[in-house]
Amino acid sequence: MLKLFLGLEWKSFFRSASFGKTLGLKIIMGFFALYFIVMFLSLGISAFFILKETYPNQEPLFVVNSYLFYWFLGDLVVRFFFQKLPVMSVKPLLTLPIKRHKIVNYVLWKSTVAFFNFLPLFAVIPFGLTLIFNGYPAGNVIIWMLALLLLTLIVNFLNFIIESLSAQSELSALPIVVICSVLFGLDYFQILSISNLFGRAFYAIYESPIFIVVPILVLGVLYRINFKMLCQKLFLDSGLKTRVEEVKSSNLEWTNYFGDMAPFMQLDLKLIWRNKRTKSSVWMLVLGLFYGLFFYTNEKYINAPWMYIFIGVFSTGSFLINFGQFIPAWDSTYYKLLMSQNIKYEKYLKSKFTLMALSVIILFVLGIPYVYFGWKILLAHFASAIYNIGVNTHVMLYGGSYNRKKIDLNQKAAFNYQGTGAMQWLIGIPLLVVPMVVFGLLYYFLNFEYACAIIAGLGVVGIVLHDKLLGIITSKYLKSKYEMIHAFEQDN
Amino acid sequence: MITTSNLTKKYGGTQVLSIASLEIPKGQSFGLVGNNGAGKTTYFSLLLDLIKPSTGFINSNGVQVSTSEDWKSFTSSFIDESFLIGYLTPEEYFYFVGELRGQNKADVNKVLLQFKDFFHDEILGKRKYLRDLSKGNQKKVGIVAALIGNPEVVILDEPFANLDPTTQIRLKSIIKDIAETQGVTVLISSHDLLHITDVCERIVVLEKGEIIKDLETNTETLKELEAHFAN
Numbered sequence: 001m002l003k004l005f006l007g008l009e010w011k012s013f014f015r016s017a018s019f020g021k022t023l024g025l026k027i028i029m030g031f032f033a034l035y036f037i038v039m040f041l042s043l044g045i046s047a048f049f050i051l052k053e054t055y056p057n058q059e060p061l062f063v064v065n066s067y068l069f070y071w072f073l074g075d076l077v078v079r080f081f082f083q084k085l086p087v088m089s090v091k092p093l094l095t096l097p098i099k100r101h102k103i104v105n106y107v108l109w110k111s112t113v114a115f116f117n118f119l120p121l122f123a124v125i126p127f128g129l130t131l132i133f134n135g136y137p138a139g140n141v142i143i144w145m146l147a148l149l150l151l152t153l154i155v156n157f158l159n160f161i162i163e164s165l166s167a168q169s170e171l172s173a174l175p176i177v178v179i180c181s182v183l184f185g186l187d188y189f190q191i192l193s194i195s196n197l198f199g200r201a202f203y204a205i206y207e208s209p210i211f212i213v214v215p216i217l218v219l220g221v222l223y224r225i226n227f228k229m230l231c232q233k234l235f236l237d238s239g240l241k242t243r244v245e246e247v248k249s250s251n252l253e254w255t256n257y258f259g260d261m262a263p264f265m266q267l268d269l270k271l272i273w274r275n276k277r278t279k280s281s282v283w284m285l286v287l288g289l290f291y292g293l294f295f296y297t298n299e300k301y302i303n304a305p306w307m308y309i310f311i312g313v314f315s316t317g318s319f320l321i322n323f324g325q326f327i328p329a330w331d332s333t334y335y336k337l338l339m340s341q342n343i344k345y346e347k348y349l350k351s352k353f354t355l356m357a358l359s360v361i362i363l364f365v366l367g368i369p370y371v372y373f374g375w376k377i378l379l380a381h382f383a384s385a386i387y388n389i390g391v392n393t394h395v396m397l398y399g400g401s402y403n404r405k406k407i408d409l410n411q412k413a414a415f416n417y418q419g420t421g422a423m424q425w426l427i428g429i430p431l432l433v434v435p436m437v438v439f440g441l442l443y444y445f446l447n448f449e450y451a452c453a454i455i456a457g458l459g460v461v462g463i464v465l466h467d468k469l470l471g472i473i474t475s476k477y478l479k480s481k482y483e484m485i486h487a488f489e490q491d492n
Numbered sequence: 493m494i495t496t497s498n499l500t501k502k503y504g505g506t507q508v509l510s511i512a513s514l515e516i517p518k519g520q521s522f523g524l525v526g527n528n529g530a531g532k533t534t535y536f537s538l539l540l541d542l543i544k545p546s547t548g549f550i551n552s553n554g555v556q557v558s559t560s561e562d563w564k565s566f567t568s569s570f571i572d573e574s575f576l577i578g579y580l581t582p583e584e585y586f587y588f589v590g591e592l593r594g595q596n597k598a599d600v601n602k603v604l605l606q607f608k609d610f611f612h613d614e615i616l617g618k619r620k621y622l623r624d625l626s627k628g629n630q631k632k633v634g635i636v637a638a639l640i641g642n643p644e645v646v647i648l649d650e651p652f653a654n655l656d657p658t659t660q661i662r663l664k665s666i667i668k669d670i671a672e673t674q675g676v677t678v679l680i681s682s683h684d685l686l687h688i689t690d691v692c693e694r695i696v697v698l699e700k701g702e703i704i705k706d707l708e709t710n711t712e713t714l715k716e717l718e719a720h721f722a723n
Contacts, residue, residue: 262591263588263591263592266588267577267580267588270579270580270584271579274579274621275579333574333577333578334574334575334576334577334578335574336540336542336571336572336574336575337574337575337576337577339540339541339542340540340541340542340564340567340569340575341564341568341589341592341593342564342565342592342593342594342641343564343592344561345561409578409579482542482543482544485542485543486543489574
């Protein structure tokens, strides 16, 4: 059975239409993984000696235990955003003679073979070995290491429970953030010293190994809950009987001002409002808008004007970046319709352009209060807004012609990497790095005002050449039309 | 109206479609039958320029479909559910398609009124998104949307599949009507020999990508087709 399931996954990975690109992404991820492994490994090797030096009066093991609570919280938050329960297309299996619990067990067991569960071992094992070499009783240390492994698995299964409970809501990240902040707050303000409790519990396991049954029991219960929840989801009617949404319509008459682009703009606005993934990216706008506050309230950055342009591009362009990077994949599910309807490609692209340009203007206006931190900031933001409209919109549209990945609009948004390919990473270079470098150089050799003027000037050039650029971009889309239609038909 | 010449489509080394010449005059109701893999959908996709021909071309009303986009203004189609926009209501979808074809809301409403029967009170005014409709109702929406905006060419792939018997019968009379009285060229494909002989004046049988029969429909056609597919 296991062999069969693994075979299916192997095939779905290697036979997917976007295989080449997924591989590229996987390689990048591989490098990140390697980096973390090295970090953890060096932490594990050196921790004993570092702790000995910084806390000469305390047991290193005791110190480590007292930090375990923070480890637990951090691990939980990070996993919530980055770890997903392994996905398996289960529908075709339901009618075959396979017991349901086998499928569920397989999915759950598979989740334990995740990078997140192995990573701590790279620190725990060398640390444990150094303890043993330094005369700690080997048996107890091994039990302690086992307890940490159990803790990791507990976090693993706890995360899936939290995820599936909060997946329904729009602001799905809110519960976890609230819970973790409350726990952290309780501990930090000494109302309830959870970290101390955690530390003592793990020390107790070290001293009397019989207590290991406690984490084992907790893990068992969590596994059972996960198992039950997944079993419920395994029935077809939970897929068939999905909640039917009442239509919320809004008046979009104002778009008629844009003439023959109006139907597309209305479509895009509905796209944004009525689908989970796009809707939650609206919240990213708020984040983008306040992004500047992180920097401008900091002495170090307020005195580094070359940072202004980065924040300017980012905060006036947060919609542009979020929305633009998946043009035209947003429309991938009905791309064939658009390609056979009475639509000129150019108009379709122009409506996307208009929407992005409008968002930049609106975000710039909303960001005007930043003038509180100095008029230079406003000037830099103004220059970057023009750069966004003139250059970055076109860059985004051009990059879109390389999009070959379908997007399922109904999935949740935050940290959903569906539809992400190498292009989305590459596009960041002209988008953010180029204006920063240009601005930085000009600022260094000339002065702030000239640098702003030239950035804005580049934007103006883009706006003047808009029709010409759009023509080039359109022909690029036309060239890759068949490829896109084919790719958007694929499910993976 | 639609001229196909030397059209072939190859995937890798295998040829999936090869039509040396096919002429479909204006106002004809044209039926395409054939077993799975015979090339019906491939032909329709080529007609809509969704895939690229390996050789040859299709000329629709004087426009070569793979080089110009001008055919789009007089051609409409429904191939499968990927032609629907899931997050719109049926009304919004009709208005959207209508607007693309230069029809205002009143025009679209007039068309929809004709299909009141066809919708069977399950489509309009239900405040539901298309993604929440059943497969059959989605299909109805797609077919009706393809009839908005006075197209001269209508292409429907398997229009009868997934529909209930009542709707199938209504659809047949709709297709006959637009071909006979409005001079619309209708191209449909189907696995249902009875329906297609009922509706179409002419039936072409495809097998492994090639035309092996080209029949004017008469009382004997159904028997002939049945005999052909029985072997």
